[in-house]
Amino acid sequence: MAKDPSLTLKAIANPVRMQILHELGFRDGRARVTDIADALGLAPNSVSYHLRELAKANVVEKVDTPEGRDARETWYAIPEKGIALDFDNNETSSPLPPLVDSLYDAMANSAVVARYRRAAIEAEDVSNERLIGSTQVLRLTSEQQETFYSSIRALIDQVRRDTEKNQDDLRTGKVPVDETEQVYFNLDVFPVISR
Structure with a gap:
């Protein structure tokens, strides 16, 4: 690093x-x-x-x-x-x-x-x-934000682990290439701070 x-x-x-x-x-x-x-x-x-x-x-x-x-x-x-x-x-x-x-x-x-x-x-x-595409400014309570952020992190962690496993399986030949598909994912979440 x-x-x-x-x-x-x-x-x-x-x-x-x-x-x-x-x-x-x-x-x-x-x-x-x-x-x-x-x-x-x-x-x-x-x-x-x-x-x-x-x-x-x-x-x-x-x-x-x-x-x-x-x-x-x-x-x-x-x-x-x-x-x-x-x-x-x-x-x-x-x-x-x-x-x-x-x-x-x-x-x-x-x-x-x-x-x-x-x-x-x-x-x-x-x-x-x-x-899927979505651009929104949300208004959430502290509790809703906590749920929102933890849900997103959990989903990202899961698909990252799935991706790593699939890439390993592709390299070792356990899974044929045509049984997987690349999916583009980009997420930008931040609190709106007025200036």
Whole structure:
């Protein structure tokens, strides 16, 4: 875990790097440099540079070429445990809120996410029950907030565990790829503070 979370946030706040991370996420967390470059319409050397910068911040890691693939190909992956930031032990006086703010803006407005969302909406075999979107400002009592936050955390923890198990099962061949499906999930919950 990085001792200075601002270094990690600066690395991923770059819009191109955020697109690369999204593309990696939509590819089960690992991909070749050339595949990412093709998907984003960027030069492979540019994508390679940004991946190296992300690797310096421990946001991605260079991984071995999968068995049966050309060993000359360069592969990168998001670490299995994801990206963790330790704000409690921040050893810098860097102002984190603006960095976190720009990170969330980049995530919510990603062209990569928009492209995959559009494909899901336009797909004939995707029912409306599988397309969920909601933007609301809620008004909840303290007790309702506690229930709301704990329910969301429990659901996120459960689907994260399910995802980790499914990824392990896919790697070991216990589950065929066509028995699972990637589902994009993004959540942004915070108290509304009037200024």
